[in-house]
Amino acid sequence: MMSREELRQLAEFECRAANEMAVTFYFQPPTPKDKSHREEAIQAKEIVRRTLQELERNGRNPEVIQDLEKILHLVERLHGSRKAIFACAGRSFWREYDLPASVSETRLLVNRRFHLKPLAPLFSQHPRLCIALIDRQNARFLELYFERLRDLGGLTHPVPHHKNSDGHGGYDGSHAERHSGDEVRKHYQSVVDFLKTAAVRRQFDALVIGCHEVNWPDFERQLHPDLAKKILGRFSAEFLNMSNERVAEEANRIRRESLTAHHQGMLREAIEEARANGRAVTGLRRVLRATELGEVETILMSQEYAARAVECTNCRHIDSHLVPYCPVCGRATRKLEDVCEALVPVALRNNIALILLARDETLDRVGNIAAWLRFRADQNINQLRAAS
Ligand SMILES: [Zn+2]
Structure with missing residues (x-):
């Protein structure tokens, strides 16, 4: 890769x-x-x-x-x-x-x-994933980046067994239970600490949790909100018997589902923002203009999106109107069979994220292309925020 x-x-x-x-x-x-x-x-x-x-x-x-x-x-x-x-x-x-x-x-x-x-969308589709497999005594951490799965180590905190719950050795039943509950809490805390350290060191972008349904509420209670925000999803598993291949499969499924949902949400919000003259635009002409102004953060388009355009042979201005001369500098333009030929490299060079979506009606109605903006050059962003 x-x-x-x-x-x-x-x-x-x-x-x-x-x-x-x-x-x-x-x-x-x-x-x-x-x-x-x-x-x-x-x-x-x-x-x-x-x-x-x-x-x-x-x-x-x-x-x-x-x-x-x-x-x-x-x-x-x-x-x-x-x-x-x-x-x-x-x-x-x-x-x-x-x-x-x-x-x-x-x-x-x-x-x-x-x-x-x-x-172009590859890196945003493949965040560096940390997969944390957790039960009441063990934890295993794996990294999944593209198709490579790497072992990041594990933690074990065996819960002590108290054979006698009849008061022998100073332990009564409820005490032993409480004691083992404390051990489990300590174990979860060390899992959380491990993940927090890895997050601070930017060792992963997103988190997938493999954890048995019955253990999840206890673990979740101990999760720091910053870590919780990084969770893409979780699956229920007895991970001790799970092959790496199965773990990667589950993590990839969660990654795909959560990204699809996230991107769909981004599109819906972008359309609303654009309608309100906010931090998004729709349609090729406005996306091109915002890109040239350096406003664009993310471009969303359908996978099959293609449109004719021209680009200036001198200043590289891209125009959705098929004009023979550049409206910016007056020099000759050249035809682009597909605007993506020029627009995708511009996006990559300027760290603009590109998201390709499956074609659907919502996207169709706005011309199959939209963009989220970092700012709007023609508006004071603070005023904008205040207004919304
Ligand atoms: Zn020009």
Whole structure:
């Protein structure tokens, strides 16, 4: 997997000279268990060959053909592993990355910039998760980041057994019970302390708890509110018998469900804010304008979102009106088949989060694109807050 910095560097890449073309290739074998790797390779090669023929017909430069031939050879060796390749032979640029599951279907794109839309939301979709597995005496901590599960250690506080509850040794039954209750509380406290320390050190972004239903209320009582806020969800489990694979499955399910709910909420609120002229805008024209003003924090769009636009060849202004000359600097514009080609790299370079949503009516009604703003340049944000 690539780092955020590497993704940002890819977003900075743009072809300038005539012999430069940016090649993006996503290789995503559909269902590795059911299909032979051979079949995937054949499909992928077919996609590359078709593009090759097209480029050759159009008399394209030999550099891009060199890149595609290199990809053709590489596909042979991939054996079903997921890859993303970014290449521009004209500039001796070649990068290969492993891909997490379900990022993109197998695709090949040749353009002025790399096609990064499938990768842009990746980091916000994969917070560094800490999974805390807790029972009355034990705790285990795991880290899940993309598909890598790492053991962070554990804690054990055996509850002492008092064989005699008849008053022998100075313990009566209720005393023993109270005593074991204290031990459990101490144990939960050390779990909370462990998590608090890890949170302070920024060792995780979000928390998933695996805990038996009957133990949860006692543990929850001891949770610090700051930690409670980081919990994405929990599952009920006897974790001592649970394989790492099952734990990761549960955590991933919770991550997906909670993100979907969170993003849907963000969209609903953004639409309301935009209506009230608050900290959100909807529609391509306003999203582009807010992006250029540096106001945007998060862009929300449907997965399939695409729209024609133009960009200025000089100042890089992007416009949703297909004007031949730039309204900002007056120089010639160039057509963008899809505004995302230019908008996604801008977002990545400026730390604007990108959230891709499943298409639905709500999103459709506002033009399939919206943005949350950090501020509004034309309004005093304090006045705005006071008003709302
Ligand atoms: Zn311009």
